[in-house]
Amino acid sequence: MNVDVDALFQPLQLGRTRLKNRLAMAPMTRQRSTLDGVPTDLNVEYYRQRASAGLLVSEGLYPSAMGRGYLFTPGLHNDAQQAGWKRVTDAVHGEGGAIFGQIMHVGRLSDPLMLDGEQPIAPSAVQPDPTARQYTINCPRPKRPYPTPRALTHAEVLGVIDDFRDCAVRAQQAGFDGVEIHAASGYLPMQFLSTNTNLRSDAWGGSVEKRCAFLLACVDAMIAATRRDFVAVKFSPGWSFHNVFDDDPVATYRYAVRELSKRGIAYLQLGDYGIGWVYETLRPLFDGPAMFVAGFTQPTAAATVREGRADLIGIGQAYISNPDLAERFRDHQMLTRPQLETYYTQGAEGYTDYPRFAGSDPEKLQSLDTVPIPISPTTTG
Numbered sequence: 001m002n003v004d005v006d007a008l009f010q011p012l013q014l015g016r017t018r019l020k021n022r023l024a025m026a027p028m029t030r031q032r033s034t035l036d037g038v039p040t041d042l043n044v045e046y047y048r049q050r051a052s053a054g055l056l057v058s059e060g061l062y063p064s065a066m067g068r069g070y071l072f073t074p075g076l077h078n079d080a081q082q083a084g085w086k087r088v089t090d091a092v093h094g095e096g097g098a099i100f101g102q103i104m105h106v107g108r109l110s111d112p113l114m115l116d117g118e119q120p121i122a123p124s125a126v127q128p129d130p131t132a133r134q135y136t137i138n139c140p141r142p143k144r145p146y147p148t149p150r151a152l153t154h155a156e157v158l159g160v161i162d163d164f165r166d167c168a169v170r171a172q173q174a175g176f177d178g179v180e181i182h183a184a185s186g187y188l189p190m191q192f193l194s195t196n197t198n199l200r201s202d203a204w205g206g207s208v209e210k211r212c213a214f215l216l217a218c219v220d221a222m223i224a225a226t227r228r229d230f231v232a233v234k235f236s237p238g239w240s241f242h243n244v245f246d247d248d249p250v251a252t253y254r255y256a257v258r259e260l261s262k263r264g265i266a267y268l269q270l271g272d273y274g275i276g277w278v279y280e281t282l283r284p285l286f287d288g289p290a291m292f293v294a295g296f297t298q299p300t301a302a303a304t305v306r307e308g309r310a311d312l313i314g315i316g317q318a319y320i321s322n323p324d325l326a327e328r329f330r331d332h333q334m335l336t337r338p339q340l341e342t343y344y345t346q347g348a349e350g351y352t353d354y355p356r357f358a359g360s361d362p363e364k365l366q367s368l369d370t371v372p373i374p375i376s377p378t379t380t381g
């Protein structure tokens with residue numbers, strides 16, 4: 001018997017933005033822009049194809065040249081990148097969709113080869129474990145350990161906050177419906193939040209409040225320059241991906257979520273990634289729309305929204321291979337399996353060439369209750 005999916009197809013108001021359903025394409029780096037970080041025709045087509053999602057969250061966009069960690073990822077800190085994203089947002093809006101841009105600063109997860117010879121920057125000079133396998137299959141970045149980053153000075157921290165603010169303004173000019181700060185997966189904001197990567201004793205480190213200060217300062221600056229419902233945040237509490245650890249993540253994120261709740265942001269995206277306590281501990285502390293992400297299927301997404309636990313469900317890998325995922329969930333049609341080999345390669349293959357259901361290959365279909373590739377607490381990269 002088919003599960004009841006009605007709850008997934010109710011509209012949702014995110015501030016000024018009205019979503020036509022409760023399905024979001026989760027942010028996914030796909031590394032198919034130019035080397036200068038400018039979106040291409042292929043990127044326009046990829047997002048356009050997926051615009052039947054209630055919300056598209058873009059791949060991570062670097063807000064400054066120092067925020068880049070991978071080749072062929074897009075940025076949003078100059079006019080050419082902004083003009084490229086305007087073409088993407090126009091295409092999505094032309095199909096009746098909505099799109100937030102994810103702002104992703106990798107901090108210490110970079111390499112001088114990516115940064116014109118500069119040393120990566122971070123809250124503290126703590127090298128990611130050089131023995132860990134820190135890169136994903138086919139991921140275009142130097143295949144060598146991450147170097148020890150340089151600790152930002154106080155004045156430089158203020159400069160990075162300005163970069164986040166300016167990026168939000170560019171996002172608005174590029175036609176995005178909002179921005180999402182990537183404060184998950186071990187990138188710069190999470191490096192400030194976590195006890196093993198933030199050893200500072202100034203205004204930006206030490207107590208829970210001070211470790212959260214960078215993120216909250218970014219949020220405040222971005223809200224002041226745009227509006228409160230233009231800004232969203234993604235967390236992956238307790239996840240040690242990219243070698244970040246927190247002595248007491250429950251305390252850190254309880255405080256952070258309560259502070260975000262006071263600010264009335266557009267939504268909070270929470271990734272559990274197999275940790276176990278994230279949704280039930282943090283969701284009740286946020287008075288606004290919540291998106292849950294990681295490992296959801298059609299039946300679990302429908303049940304989670306129907307039972308009022310989350311307002312929106314982010315779908316990652318299944319969206320890579322199913323541009324019409326919303327229609328397949330609605331019509332109980334099987335899903336095309338994604339190919340891991342082409343997650344981070346170049347060109348249309350494995351990107352814009354996945355068929356809609358009518359043209360799909362029966363050999364490549366899997367049932368609606370299958371998670372393509374589960375991400376676990378021990379996933380390293």
Ligand SMILES: Cc1cc2nc3c(=O)[nH]c(=O)nc-3n(C[C@H](O)[C@H](O)[C@H](O)COP(=O)(O)O)c2cc1C
Nearest residue numbers: 026027028029059060293294295296315316317343
């Ligand atoms: C190829 C790939 C790239 C990703 N890139 C990002 C990213 O840029 N930003 C982000 O917040 N999460 C990123 N993620 C994580 C996804 O947003 C999502 O949380 C994850 O895939 C789990 O959801 P799923 O089980 O539905 O795939 C990425 C995941 C994949 C598979």
